[in-house]
Amino acid sequence: MYKTVDEKDLNYLSSIIPSERIFYGEGVSEDYAHDELGGISRKPDVLINVLSTDEVSRIMKYANDNNIPVVARGSGTDLVGAAVALEGGIMICTKLMNHILELDENNLTVTVEPGVLLMELQAYVEERDFFYPPDPGEKSATIGGNISTNAGGMRAVKYGVTRDYVRGLTVVMPNGDIEHFGSKCVKNSSGYDIKDLIIGSEGTLCIITEAILKLIPKPLESVSMLLPFVSMEKAIEVVPELIRSKASLTAIEYMSLDTIISAENYLGKKFPDTNYEAYILLTFDGNSKEELEKEYSKVADMCIKMGAIDGYFVDTDERKKSVWNARGAFLEAIKASTDEMDECDVVVPKSRVADFIKYTHEVAQKVDIRIPSFGHAGDGNLHVYICRDSMDENTWKRKLNEAFDLLYEKAREYEGHVSGEHGIGYAKKQYLSLQVGEGQMKLMRDLKKVFDPGNILNPGKLV
């Protein structure tokens, strides 16, 4: 159906891109055959490290004219197979397009290439007293990837998600045309909002080659508090109360003892406290120390009344490191604790978080499989891991499907969504279809066709 890249194609590609940035056949590293999702793997015919919008445009035009599929890839940290070249073809890697192009202090924007890593961007702007609020756990993901999945992260409770910080995009369309959507402007009611259609489209509509991001002034103060509870039920019960109290919280994360122990083992580092079954981690930020103190004292009192054993400040450098390193390592730690795993990144209304976490325990029992979870209790986005441990292949497949079916069915019942921040990619298409129905799936396929009539851009994903 698609054309395989052959010598003639390679010759053309080498005429527009220096050959030291082109890898072919055996020259393509195994790393580019997969992302962080287990189970699917395929190398692209050719891998190209691009340097500019213009290069992407020339490659796309050629691929489109010759019916060669193209997949764009950043760091490849995604969990749903979105960056796997299912049909071979060309992989465009943006990792060398990693320049911060402009910090505009008059418009509070930063303009970046898509291969800039989240951690690089955060460090760059914070050194200059600005703040880029989206804070997904995976700091080595690229900004291009973050935009393509509308990544969320921990600070969504207060600050929203990646979408809320993308002011403008430069993209290459499947036919090679270069288009700009949005700008540095704060407001825009000029035609259909194509920028937001592209955000979260997982590289299926066009390739992002530049982004203008909104910044805010960096909050002067930030403090976190760790609250232990005797059970996850007790811990999670405080979340709706916190939300109803209108306390100004930046992040509300939950974590279970077994996840913390996994992280301790994985990192070889101690967590500040491992005496209790469940923990809530709260973050507050603002410009006034006094205001913050008032706020967290009120919240700590409330939580202790509701069953928190204590409220540890995460204030010393050492404690910050031990807590945040553990939080950052949860995914890798769970991965390391099992032969294989797959993830369910549902989002439910905040009021349903407690019920959903309880339900994961029921499913674990019913299916007889280990299901650790952690995540963003304050915004309803849970990261639920189905662990293979040492099951045989058939049992694993059966139990995984059984658990997924139950979990996604419950998410639908709660009027949630299949994915809060990791996307649909290849792995979650069937559940998306169950959630939104055939009418909306057709609408999405038709929208895809408008952008990409030849279906050469990231085929087999999302729709």
Added chain:
Amino acid sequence: MYKTVDEKDLNYLSSIIPSERIFYGEGVSEDYAHDELGGISRKPDVLINVLSTDEVSRIMKYANDNNIPVVARGSGTDLVGAAVALEGGIMICTKLMNHILELDENNLTVTVEPGVLLMELQAYVEERDFFYPPDPGEKSATIGGNISTNAGGMRAVKYGVTRDYVRGLTVVMPNGDIEHFGSKCVKNSSGYDIKDLIIGSEGTLCIITEAILKLIPKPLESVSMLLPFVSMEKAIEVVPELIRSKASLTAIEYMSLDTIISAENYLGKKFPDTNYEAYILLTFDGNSKEELEKEYSKVADMCIKMGAIDGYFVDTDERKKSVWNARGAFLEAIKASTDEMDECDVVVPKSRVADFIKYTHEVAQKVDIRIPSFGHAGDGNLHVYICRDSMDENTWKRKLNEAFDLLYEKAREYEGHVSGEHGIGYAKKQYLSLQVGEGQMKLMRDLKKVFDPGNILNPGKLV
């Protein structure tokens, strides 16, 4: 090309909607022939006051099957002809769908019908200590209309625009299908973001029949400050400094003496000060009086150093009333001051606001026409009015076009957009096309076709 509504159609419509809510021919009030834009006017064949999503669905299905154009209308306060039935047909008026359906304190959302007025929503949630931040000047617009134009308003500097507060939409598609996009959930990375494509689409893709809106806790304190300057140049010069200073401002509005005088004449009420040429109105909000005091003292000092004559607090009830009533009446006052007018609602990067306002003065001189303006200096969205005064028709048309051409050309040069918050509608299509180019216009037309292959929904608008 389209079918005119005839007796057979009326009979069918009367079989699904009680006839006291159907108006036909002479029975349709002249008010429904136009919006707030001068110059275009046409009555729909039939006007229907709908009560439910289901009614809208049945009407749409019939209209689609019979090739009858349909326009949805809220309060009809728009300024670009978006709510005018250019092709006749059916007008669906949502003013009776004006119920607030649910305040969900656990998820911080409010669910509303589209005909709820902005002022009704604001009052309802603020009485309950919640806050709906978008604050367009026209408080009698409906929420459905606000969503359809992605209305912005004064508080966008701090809080963003309508788009940022729409979590979910129930809509009726052109074929009558009912679809839900989004939900109460905070995060969503599950397929293409169709919700945001609908926001700002001016009723051309589907009809919004229900919206889930995000609320935030109501700030405990809010204070405004009025700063007089000897000239608009001096006034506007402080804006980039305010932005660079990272002061936490909710609104930064500018107004000229002539606009204020127009408002005084229109309202028959005095403004607190009319001794200077230009004024900046700042608003601060937050939860701590002390913090707010610190913030506005710093800002006032800065402004006075930069040429502000004084800094009046808008604190007493009387002063608040006189300032905000005047601010709210600017548009009507300018309208009342001239035989006819047309409006340019450009948005430019914040750093270009001063340059753009200066340029409006140059254009006024060059074209020899009166061009008052006011607007959102803090977010780059200016409301610029071209006044006919007592010109004859031909001179007016010529000068209006000349002024528009110059203003929109400058907006393009500054990488701004045709509309910050009022939309494109019928009146601004040519300027949108000049801004985004044929490639993007075609893309938008193709997207429209996916939703509405028969082009029966609000034809002749936007694309």
